[in-house]
Amino acid sequence: MKIVKFETFPLSIAYSQVEHSSRVHRGGVSDVVVKLTTDNGLIGWGESCSGADTASIVAALNAMAPFVLGQDPWSSEAIAREVFRTGLWDYRAMTGNYAFAGIDMALWDLCGKDCGQPLYRLFGGALRSEIDYFCYLAQGTPESLRRQCAAAVKRGYSCFYLKVGIDGAAEEKMLEAIRAAVGPRGKIRIDANEAWSVPEAVHWLTRWHAAFGIDFAEAPVKAFPLSLMKELRQRVPVALCANEGLERQSDTVQMIASGAADVLCFSSYWVGSLRRFHTLSQMAHLYDQKVCKHTHGEFGIAAAAAHHILLTLPNATDGAQQTASVLADDVVAGGLPVATSPRWGLIEAPGLGIEIDAEKLQRYHEAFRRDGQFLPYAA
Incomplete structure (x- = not known):
């Protein structure tokens, strides 16, 4: 079996709500779908993260294509070595x-x-029958947060x-509304995207944990130098999650x-491959650290790939990240279970176990060609 065709499709799909954080303000996701075809007629689907600039990812993929064409898909590690070295x-x-990725x-x-075989079996088999995913709340008025949470609880x-x-x-009022709506057992997680200094993080995390019970705080301060997170971890009662700062294997x-x-929030995008994501997650397990699957904003292809790996991890947290519930549409035929539910079970179809809607693939490819990418600084 050899790869004989390499195609890329940059797509833009809108969110149903604007994503607003200390780092981004955007109205949807622009990623690049990868389609590989073999000489025996099999088709493999993948999804490359756009990061800051979708066009640069398309260019990178085109530069990588010569290392992929003519190769056996079972030689993924050799292909990766050639691409990177x-x-x-x-x-x-x-x-x-x-x-x-x-x-x-x-x-x-x-x-x-x-x-x-489904992908999770190629990574050692499932350790659980389903994965729990989070509710991605949109910043807004306290009343807006109450409505969002009430619907999600149902x-x-x-x-x-x-x-x-x-x-x-303002965020303190939002958190107050969230806690009132989700009750004492609902887990509240926050992500500052490295917006705070250490003193600011100490102030807000100590105050909010006492008032609302924060399950963990993602990227409260800059990841590097590591001394910042280490100092903060000694000064606050809240579990800390690293996200920014996991950009490479090293x-x-x-x-x-x-x-x-205490928790690592990353995905195969950060480290380049599903095997690396799996291996580094297992390493974190040896250090008694949990792994929360991260999303940059993604379509169902990347979501399905990560889901397979999560099923195999001994240290996967609940509340894995997803954007399926806030995407206006998807290219995966029939959508994903997590578009409407917090839980996603075993995928038993071979490979990623998904089918691609050809009409939607073309529609959102045309949307990208017409309108460009969803910039991270414009809704």
């Missing part, structure tokens, strides 16, 4: 990882289809996630070994 993408690690997903999709959500770090006084290894975080 011979192709020199290890000198542009983040762009390389964001782009290659989509190729890697498509290679694994082909392998699963070739042997007739759908069975137990983990609620709010971006913070913009206006502490960064993730440093964070794990440092003990600066």
